[in-house]
Amino acid sequence: MTGTATLDIESIAAGGDGVARHDGLVVFLPRTAPGDRVVARVEHGRRFARGRVESIVRASPGRVEPRCAHYDGTRCGGCQLQHLGPEAQRDAKRAIVRDTMRRIGRRSVDLPTFHPAASPWRYRRRLTLALRRDPQGFWFGGMRAWDDAATVFPLEDCWITDERVLVHWREILGAAELFPDAPELRGTVRLSGERAAFVLEGGTAWPHVRAFADRLASFDRIWWAADGGRRRRMWSAGGASPESAAAASFSQVNPVVAADLFAFVEARVVECPAGHVIDAYSGTGDLAVALHARGFRVSAVELDGDATAVAASRLSRPSRAIAARVEDVIGELFPADIVIVNPPRAGLDARVTRTLDAAPSPQLLVYVSCDPATLARDVGRLPSWTIMSMDAFDMFPQTAHVETVAILRRETVQ
Numbered sequence: 001m002t003g004t005a006t007l008d009i010e011s012i013a014a015g016g017d018g019v020a021r022h023d024g025l026v027v028f029l030p031r032t033a034p035g036d037r038v039v040a041r042v043e044h045g046r047r048f049a050r051g052r053v054e055s056i057v058r059a060s061p062g063r064v065e066p067r068c069a070h071y072d073g074t075r076c077g078g079c080q081l082q083h084l085g086p087e088a089q090r091d092a093k094r095a096i097v098r099d100t101m102r103r104i105g106r107r108s109v110d111l112p113t114f115h116p117a118a119s120p121w122r123y124r125r126r127l128t129l130a131l132r133r134d135p136q137g138f139w140f141g142g143m144r145a146w147d148d149a150a151t152v153f154p155l156e157d158c159w160i161t162d163e164r165v166l167v168h169w170r171e172i173l174g175a176a177e178l179f180p181d182a183p184e185l186r187g188t189v190r191l192s193g194e195r196a197a198f199v200l201e202g203g204t205a206w207p208h209v210r211a212f213a214d215r216l217a218s219f220d221r222i223w224w225a226a227d228g229g230r231r232r233r234m235w236s237a238g239g240a241s242p243e244s245a246a247a248a249s250f251s252q253v254n255p256v257v258a259a260d261l262f263a264f265v266e267a268r269v270v271e272c273p274a275g276h277v278i279d280a281y282s283g284t285g286d287l288a289v290a291l292h293a294r295g296f297r298v299s300a301v302e303l304d305g306d307a308t309a310v311a312a313s314r315l316s317r318p319s320r321a322i323a324a325r326v327e328d329v330i331g332e333l334f335p336a337d338i339v340i341v342n343p344p345r346a347g348l349d350a351r352v353t354r355t356l357d358a359a360p361s362p363q364l365l366v367y368v369s370c371d372p373a374t375l376a377r378d379v380g381r382l383p384s385w386t387i388m389s390m391d392a393f394d395m396f397p398q399t400a401h402v403e404t405v406a407i408l409r410r411e412t413v414q
Helices: 069-073 086-103 163-173 209-214 242-250 255-270 286-293 305-314 326-333 350-358 372-380
Strands: 002-008 018-022 025-029 037-044 048-058 113-115 126-133 139-145 148-154 185-192 195-201 219-225 232-236 276-280 297-302 320-323 338-341 364-369 385-393 403-410
Touching: 002 018, 002 025, 002 048, 018 037, 025 037, 086 113, 086 372, 086 385, 113 255, 126 163, 139 163, 163 185, 163 195, 209 219, 209 232, 255 286, 255 338, 255 364, 255 385, 255 403, 276 286, 276 326, 286 297, 286 305, 297 305, 297 326, 305 320, 326 350, 364 372, 372 403
Parallel strands: 025 048, 113 385, 195 219, 276 297, 276 338, 297 320, 338 364
Antiparallel strands: 002 037, 018 025, 037 048, 126 139, 126 185, 139 148, 185 195, 219 232, 364 403, 385 403
């Protein structure tokens, strides 16, 4: 059933849509703000409804004019919250973390402490674009419209991306005639210092990769993942090394906020008397190395072999780096005093939460999460643990994404 309704926006949902209520259903409305009153076209589903704003009757005081011309002009889906000011974005993200923990994790928590980004613009050191051909057959790099995933528009600028990344992208597109012959591709530019790495996905053959590399004066690594294949290094200015391989997967999108989060986690761990720390999903071992230098014995676990090799080269006994799935080895690493987990968006494997909940040690769990929903799900699987604190880091301003650090302590049985 579809109809028109006047709705009051109450909050922001995890994906960035505004939330209203109509005819007993929750209604999700993109590009709205808490405090808006809107007239919207509403399409009812069985459990919830979706709406599209036709007009704003009363604008929220939290609204601002989006800085990027693509946000409204081409309906770019890369950002979801550019129409909210800094305070409104902060309030929305804090509420997303709290409400998700209550709804999914069944844990009553306060609003998390919020750590804002030093700069809300030009912070991204990595940008992925869809690569398509225009009607004349020339390649362009673009983003998708938020209301039509099949629509890809040419990107002129991105206000949340470091301008150097955009310069590197123009260099890539200047050599695009040497791409693999394919109907569509996907590419990522990652900034590393003043130079960059490029990852291309798609196609079945790339006969001109060397000529392509010769055109890229500002790049030092090129990776390619053919259709259905694994990513492999095609060219490197400095030769093959575990460091260059790991850089293709573990570079930080927002290194300034990432450093703040890293320092926060390190400080929380150092506050606790401990001997053995498990650092799970440890990447190239930055945190493990810092804690080892502080006198901890660290077991750093990471599935990626290149990243583990980098971590191993930086650690010495009694600390060690282990190339394995966390769920396969965590039970063998106990006893431990503290466990740090920093999983991908999918969160923890259920075997990890079962092991953590049943083991007599550790006493402290530090969970770094890039998705409040999987964080809440995993905490809900840890009934023997109590949430001590939650902190939200604004890693991705202008978007609905938020990084969370939850610190949990095992409940003491009297």
